[in-house]
Structures are given as structure tokens and as C-alpha cells.
Amino acid sequence: MKIKYIKDQKGKTTDVVLSLKDWESIKNSFPDIEEITNDIPNWHKEILDQRLENIQKYPENIVTWDTVQEEIKKKYGL
Known part of the structure; x- marks a missing residue:
């Protein structure tokens, strides 16, 4: 394709x-x-808006997917 x-x-x-x-x-x-359709319920939009606002206010709290994977591997000995 x-x-x-x-x-x-x-x-x-x-x-x-x-x-x-x-x-x-x-x-x-x-x-x-x-x-x-691309329509999502308003309550989904509100949650997303809140999360985006938190990301802008507290960028230091963002954790990358790679970091999460490493933490899981360490915790579970993978």
C-alpha cells in the first residue's frame, strides 16, 4: 500500500x-x-483538556514511554 x-x-x-x-x-x-465518526463524548474531551493543562503546568512530571518500560522491567525482573 x-x-x-x-x-x-x-x-x-x-x-x-x-x-x-x-x-x-x-x-x-x-x-x-x-x-x-471522530466525535468523542464531551466528558472525554474534558479529561483530555485537563491532562493537557497539567502537562503544560507541570512538564517536569512527564515520563517517557522508554522510562516506563525500563521501570517495569526492573520491577518485574524482565
Whole structure:
């Protein structure tokens, strides 16, 4: 599957382009895909907004996924 990413002037990906053949294949694999919406409940948005606010206020509390993995390995002897 060939996918083209379209970026804006700041380098942020804004669109994805794939062939009609690939899109049809995806639709066959996931028949309800066109009914999926991006809407999330307001209570989810409120939680996300609070978490983003906390990240901005307390950036020193951010732990990377690599750090979490290492801590799990140490704790469980993996």
C-alpha cells in the first residue's frame, strides 16, 4: 500500500492520500469504516483538556514511554 502524506508549510501532516484500490481493500476489511465518526463524548474531551493543562503546568512530571518500560522491567525482573 502506497500512502502519500500532505504537509502544510509548518511540516504538519494535514492529509493522507491512498489509491482507490487500497481504499476499497480497507472498506472490504472494515465494512463499517465509513460510519465511524471522530466525535468523542464531551466528558472525554474534558479529561483530555485537563491532562493537557497539567502537562503544560507541570512538564517536569512527564515520563517517557522508554522510562516506563525500563521501570517495569526492573520491577518485574524482565
